[in-house]
Amino acid sequence: MAQGDSRSTTNNSARVGVTAAGVVSPLGFGLAETLESLRHARDCVTAVMRFSVAQCRCKTAGQVSDSRLLAGHPLTRQSRRLHRASHMMIRALREVFSQEPDFDPESMIIGTTSGGMSYGERYYRSLNAGGNLRNAPTWIANYPAQKPVLDAQTACGIAVPCQVIANACASGTNALGHAFECVRSGRYQRVLAGGYDALTEMVFVGFDSLQASTPDKCRPFDRDRSGMVLGEGAAVLALENLDLARKRGATILAEIIGYGISTDNYHITQPEPSGLGARQAMARALEKAQIPAADVDYINAHGTATIFNDAAEGKAISALFDGVPVSSTKSMMGHSLGAAGAIEAVVCLLALQHQFLPANINFTNPDDGFDFDIVANEARSAVVNTVLSNSFGFGGTNASLLMRNMRTGQA
């Protein structure tokens, strides 16, 4: 769709519903498995076998099973060549269309950090070793970050313009937030948004080299936290003008009501220590939604379990909210980087739909610096009407997304 004519029609006031969602993560394939893992507070972090981690401090990650990933649909010669990230995106997008077969998107906005990086690694290793480069064209063709997005579109029979956002670990939330803004402004009526990332050696070693990842369990907001574990996966959500979705009788899973973005410029890998950037992102999301902080029933924190991230985020949450329940579901599945915000939006969606608070597992010792209610180790039944999801990334990029339950009677 060309955009020239729609510019004058922007109204900045349309409401935005989520009408379908698909997810692949270490928690499971699809919404039902993900819900089951969340309810049982499963630890889905396992030993890394995909590449050697012998020289790394950290040996574990949240991982998606290749055999399951490739099962469930016939593999053609062409699809065998696709990167794992493409298969994850295909699974997630197919789940969306299984719920909403008639969803007709105008745009697709997807976050990632690494694209098909492991194919780049294979190519470099072969090149460096003077090895067999017969498959190099395939690796190179499937390396670009937009390829899994286009592959998923092709597999699902759609062809719409896509934007691939690479804002480090905030990418998935940025993609959803920007899609929300596009529908809210009236520019688009229906947008697919989400994120993906597949585990790669280079990124794994990178975080290890920064000593950001832990040889221990991932313990977000614990006094004895010692770092993150990586994860992988993909999630896609169908965002739609709420009025139009209602008119066509679509099931509204939730409403997105606010999005905040900030840049804190403090350091390329560390957050501003007082939590200023995180606080700004959350405050801007609340401002956009025009709701007070007290209305938020649950925060799905960025919560990487690194010393610095949790300290900054914890201070920001403590400053803005009063005893709100908080958990980081990265404790269960690891940090899937560009996919994290999208997967965690799905977690929030499930919390809203099924009225529970997902757990922050591996939590033993509270940190006295934080003034909020950690959902420790077990999921908790609760009345959940409004949730906030945080994602913060390298480069000082911060994003927060607010979602609301559609079953509580908001007109």
Added chain:
Amino acid sequence: MSLAIAGMGWVTPLGTGVEFVWNRLLEGEEASATTISAGSSDRVYTAFRVPESTLKGISHPRLRRASAISRFAAVAGLQALESAGLKPESQSAERMALIFAISNGGVTYTKRFYHEIVGTGAQAASPLLFPETVFNAPASHLAAILGLTGATYTLVGDGSVGVAAVTMAEELMANNTLDYCLVVGTEEIDSLLCDAYRRWRLLRSTPPIEPFRKQQRGMILSEGAGAIVLARDGFSAIERVHPGGYFIERSQAEKILTGILSDLSQTEIDLIISSANGTFVDNAESRAVENVLPSSLVYTGKPALGESVGAAGLWQIIFAAQALRSKEIPPVLHADHSGTLYLSRSRIPVASARRAIVLSSGLNQQIAGLRLAIA
């Protein structure tokens, strides 16, 4: 809502600064190719590189260890702001958004980082290099230099990503909380990229790039950055952006381009900025132009400056804006003039030109376009 270009900045292998580079293009000059050797083999590539000397004079703590891609972007971004008459510190830090368009990212540091892992093991991996391998490192550095605290986005894609970034700028500027959007496209070259594009059969071993030949002989990679400040008023209006589409088979590119051109040519068009670069793109664009606007004047600057991939879309927009502003078009170098396209061998005046279409065809399936007009 109107959106216009209020300032531009340019870092190219032919020099830096919009007027300086444009005048050289008008004179029919082209960048000098330099050789890059691959450390792991005896293979040598040629590419158009930005001379290190052109980056002198920019210093900031955030750029001390930054890769070339970040420094190109910083120079172009600061130039664009200056030409728009903006001083970063005088703007509200939240009221300017920053959007980066990138294709391959910080490939030099990425290769070096991974080389340490492959060669010596994970324990040798440098924690100083890793952050510079992240796609949004260049945007982060420029945001820090400018003190921006609002929206900062990095978009990744093929050569069309620059137009995608302008699309995103339009979407962001629909929100009245923003006054300006600084859009930067940037790319750096490494032998690894040259090798990859060669294996993909898109690279030529030595210049020139010969656009619109029946037999495509390939492109020469290039590096640098282009930046534009988008505001609600400026010298060149972004009248219409077509977010385009994607092709699975290269043969489908012509159909998408025809659709884009048809959509953008609902009004009189004086000039088409093509992304012809000596590859399959040339045939697709020339056929689409012949289908829709057969008598339009067509210009491609890639024979002179090379294929800068992530920066290319911004460079294309700068070509168009400068042509409309200066009322002149540089010569199309090394082209096959025997075809039906209206290409000029020498610089020619376009005194009455008011509108230009920018086509941005990527090599990895994506195509987009936009229409510029004198504001």
